[in-house]
Amino acid sequence: MTTTDPSTRTGVAARAVDASKVYGTGEAVVRALNGITVTFDRRRYTAIMGPSGSGKSTLLHCLAGLDRVSSGRIFLGDVEISAASEKQLTLIRRDSIGFVFQSYNLIPTLTALENITLPMALAGRKPDPAWLDQVIDIVGLRDRLTHRPAELSGGQQQRVAVGRALASRPDVIFADEPTGNLDSRAGSEILTFMRQAVDDLGQTIVMVTHDPNAAGYADRVVFLTDGAIVDELAAPTADTVLDRMKRLGG
Amino acid sequence: MGRVTLQTLRAKKFRLLLTSLAVVLGVAFVSGTFVLTDTLGNVFDSLFVTATRGVDAVVRAREPFSASGPGTADTTRPPTPGSLVGLARSTPGVVAAQGNLLRYALVEGRGGKSIQNQAPAFGAAWYPPRGRVNEALDLVPSWRGARSTQPAGPNDVALDVKSAENGGYRIGDQVHVSFASAPPRTFRLTGVFRFGGSDEGLAGATLAAFTPATAEQELANPGQPPSWDEVDVRAAPGVSEIQVRDRLAAALHQAGVQTRYESITGAQLATEQSGNVKSNLSFFNTFLLIFALVALFVGAFIIYNTFSITVAQRTQELGLLRALGASGRQVMASVAAEAFVVGAFSSILGLALGILLVTPLRGLLSAFGISLPTGPVQIEARTIIVALLVGTGVTLVSSLAPARRASRVSPVAAIRDQALPASSGRRRYWWGAAFCAVGILALFDGLFGNATASQAAVTIGAAAGLVFIGVAMVSPLVARPVVSLLSAPARQFHRVTGTLAEQNAIRNPRRTASTAAALMIGLALVSLIAIFGASTKASFASAIDNQTRADFILSPQKFLPFSPGAAQAVRDGFAAASKQPATVVETRNGEIEVTGVPHAVLGLSSDFQQVADVPVRDFDRAAFARGGVLIWEGVAGTHECGLDQRAVCEPGSTLLVRFPQAGTVPLRVAGVVTNRNALPVSTNYTVSLAGWEQRFPQTLDAFVVIRKPSDVSTAQATRIVDRAAQRFGGIKAENKAQFKASELAQFNQTLGLMYVLLLFAVIIALIGIVNTLALSIHERTREIGLLRAVGMTRVQLRRMIRDEAVIVAVFGSLLGLVIGIGFGGAIVQSLHDQGIALTVPVGQLVVFLILAGLAGLLAGWIPARRAGRLDVLHAIDAE
Numbered sequence A: 001m002t003t004t005d006p007s008t009r010t011g012v013a014a015r016a017v018d019a020s021k022v023y024g025t026g027e028a029v030v031r032a033l034n035g036i037t038v039t040f041d042r043r044r045y046t047a048i049m050g051p052s053g054s055g056k057s058t059l060l061h062c063l064a065g066l067d068r069v070s071s072g073r074i075f076l077g078d079v080e081i082s083a084a085s086e087k088q089l090t091l092i093r094r095d096s097i098g099f100v101f102q103s104y105n106l107i108p109t110l111t112a113l114e115n116i117t118l119p120m121a122l123a124g125r126k127p128d129p130a131w132l133d134q135v136i137d138i139v140g141l142r143d144r145l146t147h148r149p150a151e152l153s154g155g156q157q158q159r160v161a162v163g164r165a166l167a168s169r170p171d172v173i174f175a176d177e178p179t180g181n182l183d184s185r186a187g188s189e190i191l192t193f194m195r196q197a198v199d200d201l202g203q204t205i206v207m208v209t210h211d212p213n214a215a216g217y218a219d220r221v222v223f224l225t226d227g228a229i230v231d232e233l234a235a236p237t238a239d240t241v242l243d244r245m246k247r248l249g250g
Numbered sequence B: 001m002g003r004v005t006l007q008t009l010r011a012k013k014f015r016l017l018l019t020s021l022a023v024v025l026g027v028a029f030v031s032g033t034f035v036l037t038d039t040l041g042n043v044f045d046s047l048f049v050t051a052t053r054g055v056d057a058v059v060r061a062r063e064p065f066s067a068s069g070p071g072t073a074d075t076t077r078p079p080t081p082g083s084l085v086g087l088a089r090s091t092p093g094v095v096a097a098q099g100n101l102l103r104y105a106l107v108e109g110r111g112g113k114s115i116q117n118q119a120p121a122f123g124a125a126w127y128p129p130r131g132r133v134n135e136a137l138d139l140v141p142s143w144r145g146a147r148s149t150q151p152a153g154p155n156d157v158a159l160d161v162k163s164a165e166n167g168g169y170r171i172g173d174q175v176h177v178s179f180a181s182a183p184p185r186t187f188r189l190t191g192v193f194r195f196g197g198s199d200e201g202l203a204g205a206t207l208a209a210f211t212p213a214t215a216e217q218e219l220a221n222p223g224q225p226p227s228w229d230e231v232d233v234r235a236a237p238g239v240s241e242i243q244v245r246d247r248l249a250a251a252l253h254q255a256g257v258q259t260r261y262e263s264i265t266g267a268q269l270a271t272e273q274s275g276n277v278k279s280n281l282s283f284f285n286t287f288l289l290i291f292a293l294v295a296l297f298v299g300a301f302i303i304y305n306t307f308s309i310t311v312a313q314r315t316q317e318l319g320l321l322r323a324l325g326a327s328g329r330q331v332m333a334s335v336a337a338e339a340f341v342v343g344a345f346s347s348i349l350g351l352a353l354g355i356l357l358v359t360p361l362r363g364l365l366s367a368f369g370i371s372l373p374t375g376p377v378q379i380e381a382r383t384i385i386v387a388l389l390v391g392t393g394v395t396l397v398s399s400l401a402p403a404r405r406a407s408r409v410s411p412v413a414a415i416r417d418q419a420l421p422a423s424s425g426r427r428r429y430w431w432g433a434a435f436c437a438v439g440i441l442a443l444f445d446g447l448f449g450n451a452t453a454s455q456a457a458v459t460i461g462a463a464a465g466l467v468f469i470g471v472a473m474v475s476p477l478v479a480r481p482v483v484s485l486l487s488a489p490a491r492q493f494h495r496v497t498g499t500l501a502e503q504n505a506i507r508n509p510r511r512t513a514s515t516a517a518a519l520m521i522g523l524a525l526v527s528l529i530a531i532f533g534a535s536t537k538a539s540f541a542s543a544i545d546n547q548t549r550a551d552f553i554l555s556p557q558k559f560l561p562f563s564p565g566a567a568q569a570v571r572d573g574f575a576a577a578s579k580q581p582a583t584v585v586e587t588r589n590g591e592i593e594v595t596g597v598p599h600a601v602l603g604l605s606s607d608f609q610q611v612a613d614v615p616v617r618d619f620d621r622a623a624f625a626r627g628g629v630l631i632w633e634g635v636a637g638t639h640e641c642g643l644d645q646r647a648v649c650e651p652g653s654t655l656l657v658r659f660p661q662a663g664t665v666p667l668r669v670a671g672v673v674t675n676r677n678a679l680p681v682s683t684n685y686t687v688s689l690a691g692w693e694q695r696f697p698q699t700l701d702a703f704v705v706i707r708k709p710s711d712v713s714t715a716q717a718t719r720i721v722d723r724a725a726q727r728f729g730g731i732k733a734e735n736k737a738q739f740k741a742s743e744l745a746q747f748n749q750t751l752g753l754m755y756v757l758l759l760f761a762v763i764i765a766l767i768g769i770v771n772t773l774a775l776s777i778h779e780r781t782r783e784i785g786l787l788r789a790v791g792m793t794r795v796q797l798r799r800m801i802r803d804e805a806v807i808v809a810v811f812g813s814l815l816g817l818v819i820g821i822g823f824g825g826a827i828v829q830s831l832h833d834q835g836i837a838l839t840v841p842v843g844q845l846v847v848f849l850i851l852a853g854l855a856g857l858l859a860g861w862i863p864a865r866r867a868g869r870l871d872v873l874h875a876i877d878a879e
């Protein structure tokens, strides 16, 4: 275990420097990321927005070590993950990154609790019981821990996924449209938990969303178009976000 | 619909290939077996056509009765006296008639080395070219730089090219030859010949040719006037084979001997003799086909499993087809069509592979001591038809159940994202239990009922098949607890990857069970053979240890009986060394007829009780030594005692025995053998060797069991026995411990061959594991992507998949072991009265289990590597 608790540190959690991602060659070339430079601070909740195909998921994948940039550099804290080997990337994902996908987040053969502690089990580590307790309380799943994913509702499954992302106390949690498949009530529950995780547990979250309401939970919104940052908004509310989106779109 | 089928096939080439492989190997085994036996059959056909070249008809003795067992053709045929040569010659339409014979004559290589293999060693007469009837031998005019000629004098011999080469001889060398009764002696090699123009013509046998006079004298049956096997006849130009045969028959009739002698055409003789050899080969064909059948049966499981999985994975697609208006029957037909294409494709590949397999198969058999002659490869229409039918049929039948399930997919499945409901689970288990019950009943009927041996074998085979299917159907019930138990080490050592592997193995118990079933079959048969082998070996060893008091045993080096001169040489050797007599017990095998039923008969020297504990009640040794007969307890007291159908067989009564040569002779019953398994060969009737030569055409010894006189040292006795064995060649001289060891080694060799042949089935089962895992991994692509995304390393992922493979393999093996122990135990139990007691080779079975686990590890390797190479992001996005 590291000596300093990541949640008490301040500074930069993740950053991209002049990052580009190019798919295909010649005529069919697609620039999913076009020289992006962006910084995500610790203990902050950042939302990424933008039209479909603007490169949000690509950025998130590159930041999370699931994909590699074509040029530029990606840092996680002080570590340059764009230079890490495949094996190192896996370990970084396991130990320092939490991830929440839009759907299919859980291993169907494992119980909710086993899913939550999976990254630590893979690392051969015991979870910190006090922290785990706190996480379970936040996502409110104490009475569902022994259930398999098939026995949980979509909202509950996403809560388990958030729980898993939090449980290993990662440096950053990346979430790609975590509420995209949920109704507004279940969605706002998830968003509340994530907000709590930043406020009460000192976590860092970067979240892609299409929903201005969801972005309203964040500390900051970054707007992406054609693989480049086009705008930013601090302390957003649903209304200001919607307003800004209209302006960008129009 | 046809286009849909083809597209599905094309889209999944890897899967198709793996699935086919299961059928390809089975079909290859079947067609390889057929091609091999046809090739051998062809070799023997041409061998016997050559052997009768130039012969238009033959006159020979009739067989008084045909013998009982396989491989006994011609064993009861008496020799043909020389007087019939004259009779044949004076028959109209005959140009020439010559006596012919083919008898035991063992040729040694230079310096005494053995050049014989399993094929027999023959000596024959070779007539001078002028007026010769039989043209089987072609003189090679010069050999290794010297002129080669036909034998002309009493000390001359000619050899077939192969034997001369193997023996390392040159023209003019001295050649040592042993005979059935004449003492062995050396001859001068005057020439070499080819048999039918080819070096391979003799199919591995060795042939020494002498002048007719020498042959008649040296090859003659002991104690008999010189006589021939048959008289070869050449017809005058314009007289057909059939005409000359019929004229000979008329001549025999005129002479009043038509009941004892017959005439047949040369072609008939060739067909008949070749047929005899081929009927011996048919046993061998059946033996191989059984293993091929097992391989196909295992393949059927793989096919069933693959189609079940792919139908389940395509539920949505099939539902869509239904929603678009395809009928259930059309869906079923599309699955069946896929199976047909796979089956036909695999059969063709299998057939081709089978033809290529002939050479390795022959090599394998020769590595296990069964050397077979080579010849041009024979691919008959029958082989092609059987291969195509069997391969396509097995594939179609095994895909029937999955195809039916596919036809029941409802159109709603297209929109509902869920697998097929596990159909009629309960009913399946009841069916499985019923199969097991019927199988076990059939087993007991086969073992303890009163069917003939081959009927019993078929019943037991069917019983095994039923039990295998039944257990495969029921085993999903036990899959969960057993897999949990077996996964304990994986969980312990591999932690979460082990747990995930376990979970994957039991998430679909039916799939796991039927994948495991394939390996189960292999392991069941392997452990059955292990148990049977261990029990037989242990019983044999204890019989040798406890019931035999031999100091030395002479036995054939290559299964072929040898000259009784060896036993006489041992007697003479001891007589020269000691005043006390040695005990030298010869054993021979013959054929007799009692009340019109042929029986195998054992010939023993009358002092056999000196060397073996054979319990005989009311033993009148003197009567036995004079030519009496011992009967087994089981036939004593029955009506099987000749003379009068109602006469009870008991000591002192008379048994009418028909011998091949001496006609029917009343024999005094000189005792009752209470345990026939204590005899060297388990027979109902045992005769002494007195008068054997007059009664049987075959006078060679199968074994000679020796006790030395007490005043001769072991070292000296060993020298005496060794010298006798060496003088006659082809004989192993061993003490009791050596004999036991070499017999057990021979037995182990047979067991080894069976293990290797079963390996085919095991390999197919492993392909099944690879296939199922590959399909499962395909199905779990997203899950694997997710695991990798949250930090599972490649090493961990591969380990997880390999663990699953090992768990499934060990699960199947364990089931197999249980079935194998059950069947093996029951079979051994049924042989209890043959003196075989159950021995369970625990260590060996544990080794099999471990090997199966390792094989599972190997099977998991390929899918594990493929899974490890999956791209994380693609996997997550996969549908």
Ligand SMILES: Nc1ncnc2c1ncn2[C@@H]1O[C@H](COP(=O)(O)OP(=O)(O)OP(=O)(O)O)[C@@H](O)[C@H]1O
Pocket (backbone or CB within 6 Å): A023, A024, A030, A031, A032, A050, A051, A052, A053, A054, A055, A056, A057, A058, A059
């Ligand atoms: N594997 C790929 N090969 C080629 N092009 C790709 C690939 N993945 C993404 N792209 C392209 O890169 C661009 C950015 O894709 P990305 O998935 O990041 O968009 P997004 O902003 O997440 O969109 P959405 O809101 O629809 O999820 C798109 O134009 C997409 O077509």
Ligand SMILES: [Mg+2]
Pocket (backbone or CB within 6 Å): A056, A057, A058
């Ligand atoms: Mg996206």
